[in-house]
Amino acid sequence: MGTKILRRIKTTVLLFTGLLVGAVSAHAVNLAAVEARWTPPDSAAPITMWGFIADPGSCPGSPVSWDLGPQQIGTAGGALTINLRNCLNEDVSLVIPGLNATLSPVINPSDTLGRSRATSFAKVATANGGTASYTWTNLKSGTFIYQSGANPAKQVQMGLYGAVVIGPAPADVAGEVMVFYSEIDPALHSPPVAATPLTYKPKYYLINGEAYSPSQAVSVVSQNTSQSNILIRFCNAGLMSHMPVIQGEYMTVLAEDGNPLPFERQQYSVHLSPGKTYEAAWRPQKSGKYAIYDRRLSLTSDGAVGGGLLTYIDVRFPWPMFVPAMSKGGHN
Amino acid sequence: MKSFKTAIRINLFAIVCILFYTIHAGAAIEGISGTNFNLTAKNGEISTPDGGNYLFWGFANGNGLVQYPGPTMIVNQGQTITVTLNNNITVTQGARPNVSIVFPGFNVTAVGGVDGILTKEAVPSGTVTYSFKAENPGTYTYYSGTDSGLQIEMGLVGTLIVRPAMGSGYAYNHADTAFDREFLFFLSEMDPRVHEMVETFGPDLVDTTDYLANYRPVVWFMNGRAAPDTMAENDVAWLPHQPYNCFPRMHPGEKLLMRVVGGGRDIHPLHHHGNHAKVIAREGRMLSSGPGAGPDYGYGVFTIQSQPGSTVDAIFTWTGKGIGWDIYGDADSHTCTPGPDGLDPVSFEDCSDHGKPIPVTLPGQAEVAFGGFYSGSPFLGGVDALPPGEGGLNPNGGFSFMWHSHTEKEMVNYDIFPGGMLTMIIIEASTVTID
Numbered sequence: 077m078g079t080k081i082l083r084r085i086k087t088t089v090l091l092f093t094g095l096l097v098g099a100v101s102a103h104a105v106n107l108a109a110v111e112a113r114w115t116p117p118d119s120a121a122p123i124t125m126w127g128f129i130a131d132p133g134s135c136p137g138s139p140v141s142w143d144l145g146p147q148q149i150g151t152a153g154g155a156l157t158i159n160l161r162n163c164l165n166e167d168v169s170l171v172i173p174g175l176n177a178t179l180s181p182v183i184n185p186s187d188t189l190g191r192s193r194a195t196s197f198a199k200v201a202t203a204n205g206g207t208a209s210y211t212w213t214n215l216k217s218g219t220f221i222y223q224s225g226a227n228p229a230k231q232v233q234m235g236l237y238g239a240v241v242i243g244p245a246p247a248d249v250a251g252e253v254m255v256f257y258s259e260i261d262p263a264l265h266s267p268p269v270a271a272t273p274l275t276y277k278p279k280y281y282l283i284n285g286e287a288y289s290p291s292q293a294v295s296v297v298s299q300n301t302s303q304s305n306i307l308i309r310f311c312n313a314g315l316m317s318h319m320p321v322i323q324g325e326y327m328t329v330l331a332e333d334g335n336p337l338p339f340e341r342q343q344y345s346v347h348l349s350p351g352k353t354y355e356a357a358w359r360p361q362k363s364g365k366y367a368i369y370d371r372r373l374s375l376t377s378d379g380a381v382g383g384g385l386l387t388y389i390d391v392r393f394p395w396p397m398f399v400p401a402m403s404k405g406g407h408n
Numbered sequence: 409m410k411s412f413k414t415a416i417r418i419n420l421f422a423i424v425c426i427l428f429y430t431i432h433a434g435a436a437i438e439g440i441s442g443t444n445f446n447l448t449a450k451n452g453e454i455s456t457p458d459g460g461n462y463l464f465w466g467f468a469n470g471n472g473l474v475q476y477p478g479p480t481m482i483v484n485q486g487q488t489i490t491v492t493l494n495n496n497i498t499v500t501q502g503a504r505p506n507v508s509i510v511f512p513g514f515n516v517t518a519v520g521g522v523d524g525i526l527t528k529e530a531v532p533s534g535t536v537t538y539s540f541k542a543e544n545p546g547t548y549t550y551y552s553g554t555d556s557g558l559q560i561e562m563g564l565v566g567t568l569i570v571r572p573a574m575g576s577g578y579a580y581n582h583a584d585t586a587f588d589r590e591f592l593f594f595l596s597e598m599d600p601r602v603h604e605m606v607e608t609f610g611p612d613l614v615d616t617t618d619y620l621a622n623y624r625p626v627v628w629f630m631n632g633r634a635a636p637d638t639m640a641e642n643d644v645a646w647l648p649h650q651p652y653n654c655f656p657r658m659h660p661g662e663k664l665l666m667r668v669v670g671g672g673r674d675i676h677p678l679h680h681h682g683n684h685a686k687v688i689a690r691e692g693r694m695l696s697s698g699p700g701a702g703p704d705y706g707y708g709v710f711t712i713q714s715q716p717g718s719t720v721d722a723i724f725t726w727t728g729k730g731i732g733w734d735i736y737g738d739a740d741s742h743t744c745t746p747g748p749d750g751l752d753p754v755s756f757e758d759c760s761d762h763g764k765p766i767p768v769t770l771p772g773q774a775e776v777a778f779g780g781f782y783s784g785s786p787f788l789g790g791v792d793a794l795p796p797g798e799g800g801l802n803p804n805g806g807f808s809f810m811w812h813s814h815t816e817k818e819m820v821n822y823d824i825f826p827g828g829m830l831t832m833i834i835i836e837a838s839t840v841t842i843d
Contacts, residue, residue, distance in 0.1 A: 343691050
């Protein structure tokens, strides 16, 4: 594995781009920003959230059940368009840090202290039914986060985020998992207010939009016995940093923020600062459940231990097989 | 040069300082060796220089004293290692906890105990045995995999070092990882509210607080000690549960291997004044372009970011190169014979600076404020007169640099400066013996 992966990525991307000449892949999606509710695992009162959903055509009459925004996809070199309907009572916009777009920031020329300040990084879909269309061009392959670019200190932590996966994935990859971290501080949700460094105290930690449960796992089935690398895509939409550790294994870290690393790194953890994404390849030797936990120890749920950022990658090979022992990575 | 011959003005205070902060660094990291280890998890107390005393849960070597951090296990590449964990943790209220150990980066087989969420756990007064093959050299860490949010905070943490087949003078199997001295930098922090709650009401009540989610450490440690205790001797009698110091010393031209371990849950920027260090490996894997290439993808930094649960190996060196003045002072008192790099191969003076005066007018003693590490002379190996009660912490006149967390609020003991994650490195003249 190792450096061969990077060489193959570059080869694959080049081949793919060649095929796309004269036929750029463009992709349009309709989303709505809506009010939602999330019920904590300890059965406390449902928490008001804001979230992205597939646009049902008009604004829902009542809050929906909250989840991560639908995962967006695209192809390197192509384009992605998201048409956003805003059902919330304040302006919303969309940004994808790391992907190319022309932004038209909204500037408030004079706030309460007379300062000129940006209130949105991108043009807005106005409150209570406004719409706006956002396009990203010349897409770069990798893993990214889409989120609101309007009043982000308030809106992102309210739940307005989701993952973006731009292909192609590395050629050796036979399965993929997404490990998307986020956080909820209920005190900032009713009414919705901006998070600040002193006031932000998340109580709940989510992986792929779900709180911890003992049966929680991210499943992947590896189909091809000779190419049994799993690609793990890490995202952190929270406001605190986290360090996922894969139990007993090493990963080959391939990319950060969608940028391929200049050389392979064998690591058992990655440092997810807020907004960070990483991609790492990993070849499990056998099927089973592999724990991934946060070594920053966000392992509580409303203060109680035994929750938080712990999940398992449940690897299933379709039949018992012998995987040739590979170097556990690195050079010794 | 006058400084080598001037008598040190001794007084009682200086003697006391020298006794308390005896220079006793050692060329290798202190730890326990072998292939079969017996660790006992039990309660103990640590102390901090502001007068704090905190209950901790830690690992002891067999029936020895429990220590923070746990014993540094030093093994050899290729060996099969067995660690038997005995659970002797007790509580004042509620149920005694299970305890376990995880070894990130290793494929571990656990036998005995009961199933936990990460590995098998030892029940109260029970045992569990872990075994793994130390296939790859490097610096690693171990810690409890049971209720890790609480038990890592309580102190169930430690370091594991695997020596390469090439020999104990190398970090990895490549000549470019050779070192002359090695030092451990196990970085951690504590929030005393958690320890006080556990001590008074038992661990179960921590669940009713937000102490772990709304974490607020106020004491910080290097190798289990807060400054200035970092600079006392190893195994000093008045810190029975904190045996490891963190006090690097070296000669110019030597290679000092820094084994930096993120032992707590916070990120710490280890800022090592004096020179860049070359990061050669992370989490036990060299930064390398391929087998046989060594750490050719290593890079120079002046701050090593220590991430929790992660390790970094870096090599620090110091010479007189490019200083711009004669670091040994008066040209008549010493010679400089340049090697191919322009440095004297023994003293590591930059011979192009031989005889150059220090480029400032040194202020008089009535015009300066003295620090404990000033020897009275600005020259390497130099000692000179000081007013009564001043200096004393640098009796050989080395060049001292502060090595510390650059998250500056971590250089305190519960808001008292200096303290916390801070130590000094002393570059001693080549004529000074370092144990």
